[in-house]
Amino acid sequence: MSLDAATPQAPASEAETLLAPAPRGRSGRALRRIAEVGLSFALLVATLEAIVDLFHVETYVFPAPSAIAVALWHGLFGGHYLYGLYVTMTEVLGGFALGSAAGILLGIVMVNVKPLERIVYPYVVAVQTIPKVAIAPLMIVWFGFGIESKVLIVALTCLFPSLVNTIAGIRGTDADRIALVQAMRGTRLQLLRYVQLPSALPYIMAGLNTGIVLAVIGAIVGEFVGARSGMGVLILQANFALDLAAVFALLVLLGVTGVILSTILRAIEA
Numbered sequence: 001m002s003l004d005a006a007t008p009q010a011p012a013s014e015a016e017t018l019l020a021p022a023p024r025g026r027s028g029r030a031l032r033r034i035a036e037v038g039l040s041f042a043l044l045v046a047t048l049e050a051i052v053d054l055f056h057v058e059t060y061v062f063p064a065p066s067a068i069a070v071a072l073w074h075g076l077f078g079g080h081y082l083y084g085l086y087v088t089m090t091e092v093l094g095g096f097a098l099g100s101a102a103g104i105l106l107g108i109v110m111v112n113v114k115p116l117e118r119i120v121y122p123y124v125v126a127v128q129t130i131p132k133v134a135i136a137p138l139m140i141v142w143f144g145f146g147i148e149s150k151v152l153i154v155a156l157t158c159l160f161p162s163l164v165n166t167i168a169g170i171r172g173t174d175a176d177r178i179a180l181v182q183a184m185r186g187t188r189l190q191l192l193r194y195v196q197l198p199s200a201l202p203y204i205m206a207g208l209n210t211g212i213v214l215a216v217i218g219a220i221v222g223e224f225v226g227a228r229s230g231m232g233v234l235i236l237q238a239n240f241a242l243d244l245a246a247v248f249a250l251l252v253l254l255g256v257t258g259v260i261l262s263t264i265l266r267a268i269e270a
Contacts (some may be wrong), residue, residue, distance in 0.1 A: 023073055063245040072249035080234070081253060087230040088219050091147055095154020096215040100208055101156065103162025110163075111170045112188065128160040130134070136225035150222035150230075155219035158211035165207030205269040212261045218256060222255025 019141035045065045051057070052064040059067060075081035106124075110117040136153055143149040173196045181191045223232025229251055 011087050020159060029188045046242060059243060063248060067245040068252065071243070071245040072252060075246065075249055076253075081250070084231045084234045084250075085253065085257065087147070087215075088223065088232070088254075091154055091219040091222070091230065092215045092261075094147070095151040095218065096158050096212055098151065099155030099215075100162045100211050103159040103207070104166050104209075106159075107166030108170065108192065109165045111167055117167075120172075124160060124163060127156065132157055133225070136222050139222065140226040143211040145226050145228055146258030150219055150227065153222040154218040155214045157214045161210040161214065162204065163207075163208040164177075165203040165210075166200060169203030170196045172203070173199040202269075205265065209262055211263050211267075212265055213258055216258050216261070220254070233265055 049065050057064075063071075072081075088115065104109060106120070110120060132153055135156065136149075138155055139149040143152065170192075175194050177199070178191065179197055186194075220231070220232040220235070222238065223230040227233050231254060235247055235250050238244075
């Protein structure tokens with residue numbers, strides 16, 4: 001037996017361990033996922049283009065993907081799509097922040113104050129059940145055609161997912177951990193900060209991920225009812241002009257924006 005084979009290997013030092021290259025599994029999976037999405041999108045576009053050309057579909061029925069791409073290009077570089085997207089995203093982010101914060105805070109209070117939950121929760125469910133299309137005209141009457149009415153519509157849309165997930169997350173906290181804090185004479189605020197909120201974070205992030213998608217829908221609904229600018233206004237104008245290529249271009253832009261917002265929230269959660 002050789003000396004090298006018989007000699008045991010020395011354990012790696014802490015510095016060597018820290019400086020070792022990180023495994024590339026996660027980045028490889030992310031690149032593979034991006035490639036899969038890109039390939040599926042390319043196949044979908046090619047299939048739709050072939051169907052439109054093969055069956056000679058009229059542009060006022062369903063525009064070709066190439067026509068949609070041209071409309072999107074002119075709209076983005078012409079500037080009016082970007083301004084409309086800026087207005088809509090201002091409404092989305094403002095309403096999402098307001099509604100999500102209110103939902104999380106209200107969920108925390110309702111879990112800790114049982115009578116409040118029994119009194120308030122039915123009203124929250126009732127407001128959530130009412131279609132936002134029915135609430136939007138009231139918001140326009142009360143707060144005008146400006147951005148305030150759309151922010152409130154988005155906030156009402158985002159409140160319920162955050163509220164329900166916060167309540168479910170806090171109630172799902174491990175009972176042994178709660179008992180440990182109580183045995184150590186921890187205060188209710190310490191229990192909430194160090195045990196309940198960390199345990200509820202996956203639920204809260206799931207509610208936020210749902211809320212950000214619903215926020216885009218709420219903003220567009222508000223702009224459909226009454227607004228001076230925004231993506232909803234551009235969609236209505238394109239519909240009135242029977243410019244379906246522009247309509248689909250705006251819908252594609254909204255869809256991509258929703259995916260980007262959801263991806264950002266997933267990255268924050270990770």
